[in-house]
Amino acid sequence: xxxxxxxxxxxxxxxxxxxxxxxxxxxxxxxxxxxxxxxxxxxxxxxxxxxxxxxxxxxxxxxxxxxxxxxxxxxxxxxxxxxxxxxxxxxxxxxxxxxxxxxxxxxxxxxxxxxxxxxxxxxxxxxxxxxxxxxxxxxxxxxxxxxxxxxxxxxxxxxxxxxxxxxxxxxxxxxxxxxxxxxxxxxxxxxxxxxxxxxxxxxxxxxxxxxxxxxxxxxxxxxxxxxxxxxxxx
Amino acid sequence: xxxxxxxxxxxxxxxxxxxxxxxxxxxxxxxxxxxxxxxxxxxxxxxxxxxxxxxxxxxxxxxxxxxxxxxxxxxxxxxxxxxxxxxxxxxxxxxxxxxxxxxxxxxxxxxxxxxxxxxxxxxxxxxxxxxxxxxxxxxxxxxxxxxxxxxxxxxxxxxxxxxxxxxxxxxxxxxxxxxxxxxxxxxxxxxxxxxxxxxxxxxxxxxxxxxxxxxxxxxxxxxxxxxxxxxxxxxxxxxxxxxxxxxxxxxxxxxxxxxxxxxxxxxxxxxxxxxxxxxxxxxxxxxxxxxxxxxxxxxxxxxxxxxxxxxxxxxxxxxxxxxxxxxxxxxxxxxxxxxxxxxxxxxxxxxxxxxxxxxxxxxxxxxxxxxxxxxxxxxxxxxxxxxxxxxxxxxxxxxxxxxxxxxxx
Numbered sequence: 001x002x003x004x005x006x007x008x009x010x011x012x013x014x015x016x017x018x019x020x021x022x023x024x025x026x027x028x029x030x031x032x033x034x035x036x037x038x039x040x041x042x043x044x045x046x047x048x049x050x051x052x053x054x055x056x057x058x059x060x061x062x063x064x065x066x067x068x069x070x071x072x073x074x075x076x077x078x079x080x081x082x083x084x085x086x087x088x089x090x091x092x093x094x095x096x097x098x099x100x101x102x103x104x105x106x107x108x109x110x111x112x113x114x115x116x117x118x119x120x121x122x123x124x125x126x127x128x129x130x131x132x133x134x135x136x137x138x139x140x141x142x143x144x145x146x147x148x149x150x151x152x153x154x155x156x157x158x159x160x161x162x163x164x165x166x167x168x169x170x171x172x173x174x175x176x177x178x179x180x181x182x183x184x185x186x187x188x189x190x191x192x193x194x195x196x197x198x199x200x201x202x203x204x205x206x207x208x209x210x211x212x213x214x215x216x217x218x219x220x221x222x223x224x225x226x227x228x229x230x231x232x233x234x
Numbered sequence: 235x236x237x238x239x240x241x242x243x244x245x246x247x248x249x250x251x252x253x254x255x256x257x258x259x260x261x262x263x264x265x266x267x268x269x270x271x272x273x274x275x276x277x278x279x280x281x282x283x284x285x286x287x288x289x290x291x292x293x294x295x296x297x298x299x300x301x302x303x304x305x306x307x308x309x310x311x312x313x314x315x316x317x318x319x320x321x322x323x324x325x326x327x328x329x330x331x332x333x334x335x336x337x338x339x340x341x342x343x344x345x346x347x348x349x350x351x352x353x354x355x356x357x358x359x360x361x362x363x364x365x366x367x368x369x370x371x372x373x374x375x376x377x378x379x380x381x382x383x384x385x386x387x388x389x390x391x392x393x394x395x396x397x398x399x400x401x402x403x404x405x406x407x408x409x410x411x412x413x414x415x416x417x418x419x420x421x422x423x424x425x426x427x428x429x430x431x432x433x434x435x436x437x438x439x440x441x442x443x444x445x446x447x448x449x450x451x452x453x454x455x456x457x458x459x460x461x462x463x464x465x466x467x468x469x470x471x472x473x474x475x476x477x478x479x480x481x482x483x484x485x486x487x488x489x490x491x492x493x494x495x496x497x498x499x500x501x502x503x504x505x506x507x508x509x510x511x512x513x514x515x516x517x518x519x520x521x522x523x524x525x526x527x528x529x530x531x532x533x534x535x536x537x538x539x540x541x542x543x544x545x546x547x548x549x550x551x552x553x554x555x556x557x558x559x560x561x562x563x564x565x566x567x568x569x570x571x572x573x574x575x576x577x578x579x580x581x582x583x584x585x586x587x588x589x590x591x592x593x594x595x596x597x598x599x600x601x602x603x604x605x606x607x608x609x610x611x612x613x614x615x616x617x618x619x620x621x622x623x624x625x626x627x628x629x630x631x632x633x634x635x636x637x638x639x640x641x642x643x
Binding site for chain 1: 236237240244247251549550552553554555556557558559560561562563636637640
């Protein structure tokens with residue numbers, strides 16, 4: 001079953017009397033287990049697309065089916081449940097809660113899912129081990145390096161067993177070597193656990209880790225390529 | 235929605251992360267609640283004290299006093315010439331159904347001597363019913379009786395203060411004291427009463443038969459007449475009836491024509507005391523107003539800090555929403571923070587208020603009573619303040635747009 005299906009997605013922002021069309025009819029589908037990079041210059045509408053894919057926003061027109069459920073007309077609280085169960089976020093700025101231990105940061109999605117405290121503790125600790133941060137459960141974000149903070153964020157994205165990870169410029173705040181580590185790790189999750197990864201980036205080096213690149217410009221998908229396959233045909 | 239216990243846990247965590255600010259935020263509530271508790275303790279204490287004084291003075295008490303008398307065209311001042319006879323007192327009891335007891339009374343300051351000690355006190359000449367009217371008890375010995383009044387017997391009752399000062403540890407019963415050179419036998423010592431509403435020591439007194447007082451000690455010019463008669467109404471509901479009956483009776487007995495001034499007046503002492511109690515009530519209302527203003531200011535303080543906190547933690551709210559927090563989750567988290575702050579402030583305030591009232595009663599000597607009602611009220615009010623002033627910031631937090639909140643720097 002197709003994981004993500006966008007059909008005729010339009011998003012128009014009304015700023016007083018001016019209306020801005022951020023997305024002007026985007027249709028695409030993503031199958032489970034894909035590793036997709038969404039690229040485009042700033043102002044192309046890729047952030048808007050990301051917000052809609054992440055169920056943080058709803059389209060003005062068109063339908064978005066996530067995991068078989070039409071989510072394009074849901075309200076805030078219903079979207080919150082969808083995000084909680086189906087989507088793990090990894091942000092550029094890590095977005096961990098300050099003055100809160102790594103363990104509790106990872107527990108957060110389970111808190112809103114209603115998982116018992118004991119089980120939360122256990123599963124969060126396991127997720128931290130999985131991202132290679134075993135033994136750092138009680139470190140607070142400011143005591144961790146950028147790469148480690150991003151690993152905590154990945155553990156948080158994994159912990160509710162969401163089928164989809166949305167990574168918005170996940171390496172934007174990291175140096176080249178750490179960036180490669182994080183991307184390797186995301187690739188590995190994609191390969192071994194079958195988690196679908198949708199990555200937003202403007203760096204071609206980072207996009208290279210994916211197996212499919214969607215280019216967005218002026219609110220439209222301008223190209224949708226599979227670089228590996230092209231490589232073989234060329 | 236997540237469980238209530240989890241919300242409390244999350245809220246407590248955030249408050250702990252900002253200990254200093256949380257403590258300062260509660261300060262307004264602490265002061266407000268402490269004021270409420272201390273004010274209630276003082277107010278209740280004052281009311282109890284007034285009630286105790288009213289009881290010691292005698293319940294349902296009326297005083298009939300001689301009024302102005304016109305003598306050859308010159309009006310004499312109130313009480314200048316005693317116009318009330320012993321017979322008037324007896325008639326009041328007999329003929330006014332609303333009256334329970336009545337006793338004529340006259341008092342002077344006298345010097346009492348026992349052995350080589352002497353003491354100045356107020357001697358009150360009266361009849362036995364006075365002891366009941368004024369709620370006197372007999373500590374030891376006995377009261378004097380009606381036949382001793384008729385025969386102007388040389389017997390007396392001592393107040394505790396007088397007994398202590400003249401006799402110390404010695405038993406005064408049966409001893410002879412001299413009052414204005416008249417030897418008198420102590421037949422009883424009165425039970426202790428303490429101070430009255432005016433702060434006078436009620437135990438500094440000597441009670442003797444009215445006849446003995448007038449004939450042998452005071453040397454009164456108007457034998458058989460007194461300037462005041464103490465009256466006890468049958469019960470508290472019959473006070474107005476008693477006043478009217480006494481006025482009708484005495485007007486008739488004194489043959490006062492309708493165009494003449496009455497030569498007596500009837501005072502309702504219970505009413506005077508109630509007025510005094512009423513003024514303490516006014517004072518407590520005033521204090522309650524001050525306390526509620528400080529609670530209000532405390533609440534506004536909480537709202538202020540919570541608003542700052544919501545702005546400061548916009549990103550945190552965005553993160554929570556992104557990972558699945560719903561509007562009610564965020565609303566309840568921030569509301570719980572405000573309520574925890576105000577309730578903690580309330581508890582601290584209750585402790586502080588209790589301490590203040592203990593210190594006040596210790597150093598100022600006021601009676602203070604910390605009632606469970608005031609504690610419950612203070613606690614309830616602080617929780618209400620938290621809910622009321624926490625709701626607006628919490629709803630602001632819950633209404634944030636997750637995209638905007640995540641982008642907030």
